[in-house]
Amino acid sequence: MKSKSETFCLKLVIAYDGGAYFGWQRQPNGMSVQQRIEEVLEKLCGQHVNVYGASRTDTGVHALGMVAHIEWSKISLAIPELHRALNALLPEDLRVLAIARAAQSFHARFDAVSKLYRYRILNSPIGDPFRRGASWFIPQKLNVTAMREAAAFFVGKHNFSSVAVNPGYERTTMVRHIHRCAVIKKSDEVHVEIEGDGFLYKMVRTIVGTLVEVGYKRRTSESVRELLKSRDRRLAGQTAPAHGLFLVRVRYR
Amino acid sequence: MKSKSETFCLKLVIAYDGGAYFGWQRQPNGMSVQQRIEEVLEKLCGQHVNVYGASRTDTGVHALGMVAHIEWSKISLAIPELHRALNALLPEDLRVLAIARAAQSFHARFDAVSKLYRYRILNSPIGDPFRRGASWFIPQKLNVTAMREAAAFFVGKHNFSSVAVNPGYERTTMVRHIHRCAVIKKSDEVHVEIEGDGFLYKMVRTIVGTLVEVGYKRRTSESVRELLKSRDRRLAGQTAPAHGLFLVRVRYR
Numbered sequence: 001m002k003s004k005s006e007t008f009c010l011k012l013v014i015a016y017d018g019g020a021y022f023g024w025q026r027q028p029n030g031m032s033v034q035q036r037i038e039e040v041l042e043k044l045c046g047q048h049v050n051v052y053g054a055s056r057t058d059t060g061v062h063a064l065g066m067v068a069h070i071e072w073s074k075i076s077l078a079i080p081e082l083h084r085a086l087n088a089l090l091p092e093d094l095r096v097l098a099i100a101r102a103a104q105s106f107h108a109r110f111d112a113v114s115k116l117y118r119y120r121i122l123n124s125p126i127g128d129p130f131r132r133g134a135s136w137f138i139p140q141k142l143n144v145t146a147m148r149e150a151a152a153f154f155v156g157k158h159n160f161s162s163v164a165v166n167p168g169y170e171r172t173t174m175v176r177h178i179h180r181c182a183v184i185k186k187s188d189e190v191h192v193e194i195e196g197d198g199f200l201y202k203m204v205r206t207i208v209g210t211l212v213e214v215g216y217k218r219r220t221s222e223s224v225r226e227l228l229k230s231r232d233r234r235l236a237g238q239t240a241p242a243h244g245l246f247l248v249r250v251r252y253r
Numbered sequence: 254m255k256s257k258s259e260t261f262c263l264k265l266v267i268a269y270d271g272g273a274y275f276g277w278q279r280q281p282n283g284m285s286v287q288q289r290i291e292e293v294l295e296k297l298c299g300q301h302v303n304v305y306g307a308s309r310t311d312t313g314v315h316a317l318g319m320v321a322h323i324e325w326s327k328i329s330l331a332i333p334e335l336h337r338a339l340n341a342l343l344p345e346d347l348r349v350l351a352i353a354r355a356a357q358s359f360h361a362r363f364d365a366v367s368k369l370y371r372y373r374i375l376n377s378p379i380g381d382p383f384r385r386g387a388s389w390f391i392p393q394k395l396n397v398t399a400m401r402e403a404a405a406f407f408v409g410k411h412n413f414s415s416v417a418v419n420p421g422y423e424r425t426t427m428v429r430h431i432h433r434c435a436v437i438k439k440s441d442e443v444h445v446e447i448e449g450d451g452f453l454y455k456m457v458r459t460i461v462g463t464l465v466e467v468g469y470k471r472r473t474s475e476s477v478r479e480l481l482k483s484r485d486r487r488l489a490g491q492t493a494p495a496h497g498l499f500l501v502r503v504r505y506r
Contacts, residue, residue, distance in 0.1 A: 128268070
């Protein structure tokens, strides 16, 4: 009798500095985070292992708590050993923070119920050499109160066509449920934290770009209500640069 | 009658990520911080301007508050304008935090009465993609209490031959006065803060490398007393890597 090859599902929590990566998802133009992890897993177990991420972060976007899952069959490496070996072989800008067994049916993307993103703006007259890769430097003083008022309009279940790019692969609905959109002053930084059940392509960065225009007093807080109704991307602000954005956390049931 | 060219002395406070620089001081092997600033000043005023720094930080060492002075004669640029123009032309890893007029006799190096250095150790089991260029990652748990006991032996007026490299250009005395040597636990980091009237070549990093051996329990706190007496560099710990070291502040009378 042949022994059945046993596989089990592992949940990984991953942090990365996105600066050197062409985003999470494997693609032909350059190195992605997914590809880097898959290459190291292949070295460790001698065959290709698919890594399924909860979210496709764009080129340059960072993660503090990306979640992914793999089907793992190599039992010669215990989980803590796999964890140490992975971090030993991965580059320093990419760390596996935790690995744990998950239910056999667990899927990092389809089971996610919400994601929290944080966008960091460095709002001081002079930049900071040590935060330049991890924040959007805006020297002009932002009106945080106005930004906060505007942010409230994004909360709820809306069609977000006006603050997203439809790259073709999005599902037909442009409706998402945003649970929280907070503008937080933190010493010389302004953070925008957005939590929701899902996000359209470039949605968080377009929301931030629009809130910054409110912070500049270039548009009113009220105008955001009209913007959402319009479903017209041309009326929104610029897409905020990728290097200020962090995927903070993914929630599951 | 020829008009006398009026010059005045400006004091600059400078922050930089040392990662891309061959230290502060101009030298033939690569770009230094001093050279970068002098090049931009030359663009702004049409002639070479010497920048005198308080300290020669080594390749890869960072600064939060380097102090320098220049002799400035171009009166068409007011000081706030010079400040803005400098930061506009300097790269993002190098910022002039402040410029102010100083006494005509002010000398950034010779008038300094003390310098404060901070060494950051990231002491957590897994590294951090966002602190990898600004801390020494040590996964093994350090004994901070033992390090603190050892640090106390460095305080005072001592011959520091055993924790420094004599590169030939040092003044003959190896005696320095250390006012403070503190080991501080700050969430998942251990900081070593050293303030003194002057430092020998690689002295701070050798002190840190030695304290880390104490933190590993590879040597006793007491052994540091013997080390100082020995004046033998071979008995000290390794030179801690440059990317954890920050020149924090320079004090003047």
